[in-house]
Amino acid sequence: MSEARTLRAILFDKDGTLLDYEKTWGGINRAAAALAGAGDPDLAARLLDIGGVDRSSGRTRPDSLLAAGNTREIAQAWVAAGSPHEVGALTRQLDDLFTQSAALAVPVTDLAALFGRLTARGLVLGIASSDSEAAIRATLRAFRVEGHVRVVIGYDSGFGSKPGPGMVLGFSALTGIAPAEIAVVGDNLHDMEMARAAGAGWRIGVLTGTGSQASLSSAADLCLPSIAALESDFLPAPVV
Known part of the structure; x- marks a missing residue:
């Protein structure tokens, strides 16, 4: 100093x-993409790609959307990529998921x-x-x-x-x-x-x-x- x-x-x-990060957020990110994908596994996989999750390793890339973005930014990007939810509604659902997942940290x-x-x-x-x-x-x-x-x-x-x-x-x-x-x-x-x-x-x-x-x-x-x-x-x- x-x-x-x-x-x-x-x-x-x-x-x-x-x-x-990975021990806490690996599963939560997959759950978030599944929620945003509304039951479509191919869409959920695409949303994880957009979020910065590497398909081969399953790890989240440095400074990617899921690593550094806030919930609203994630929701906006995922809706733009095809999530059928409205941005505000998806933001609230993701915030609820993330808050409820605190026990998994x-x-x-x-x-x-x-x-x-x-x-x-x-x-x-x-x-x-x-x-x-x-x-x-x-x-x-x-x-x-x-x-x-x-x-x-x-x-x-x-x-x-x-x-x-x-x-x-x-x-x-x-x-x-x-x-x-x-x-x-x-x-x-x-x-x-x-x-x-x-x-x-x-x-x-x-x-x-x-x-x-x-x-x-x-x-x-x-x-x-x-x-x-x-x-x-x-x-x-x-x-x-």
């Missing part, structure tokens, strides 16, 4: 950052323990995700960490969407912490571009999502194997 700046807050992405580490240690350092924590605010809160409740998170921002919270700067600037405004004192942690380029656009002090990439060292290294100040390495590889030793 630079001695010229003071770290006061961390703004986390959710999927691929707090949660292992697979965390990358013990979130309650990590967040407890981070807040004990005096750091203010927030979540900025392309998921809905309701889905984010459901996930935080599932892992009993809502008490450690000061601010929750989803694509529908009124601060714009990634990669624009609004989520970081909204977090800054709500906490009174300058962007230069905030570290943004995420798994894809949308997160890093959001952080850069807002003037965040640190851009931290993690490799538990769809991004890779190759896709993130040019945009991130630091790439970590997961948020479990934050304390050892990014934060200074705690004062005792």
Whole structure:
């Protein structure tokens, strides 16, 4: 960490950052495409292609629609590709599916323990995700960490969407912490571009999502194997 700046807050992405992306979202994405495909398996397969799921590996490509887009963007693309649903209705159905699927989430580490240690350092924590605010809160409740998170921002919270700067600037405004004192942690380029656009002090990439060292290294100040390495590889030793 630079001695010229003071770290006061961390703004986390959710999927691929707090949660292992493929273990959490592989099945959910297939269920979402089946819903949008309205019983047509060929259409569902085509929608997964459009979403960025590789047919041979089943993995989601970095910075693809399903990796980085919000629910409304996914619904718009899928309706344009032939889903028989109306965009607004499909957005609501997908948001409901994603919120109900919070119980299926697979965390990358013990979130309650990590967040407890981070807040004990005096750091203010927030979540900025392309998921809905309701889905984010459901996930935080599932892992009993809502008490450690000061601010929750989803694509529908009124601060714009990634990669624009609004989520970081909204977090800054709500906490009174300058962007230069905030570290943004995420798994894809949308997160890093959001952080850069807002003037965040640190851009931290993690490799538990769809991004890779190759896709993130040019945009991130630091790439970590997961948020479990934050304390050892990014934060200074705690004062005792």
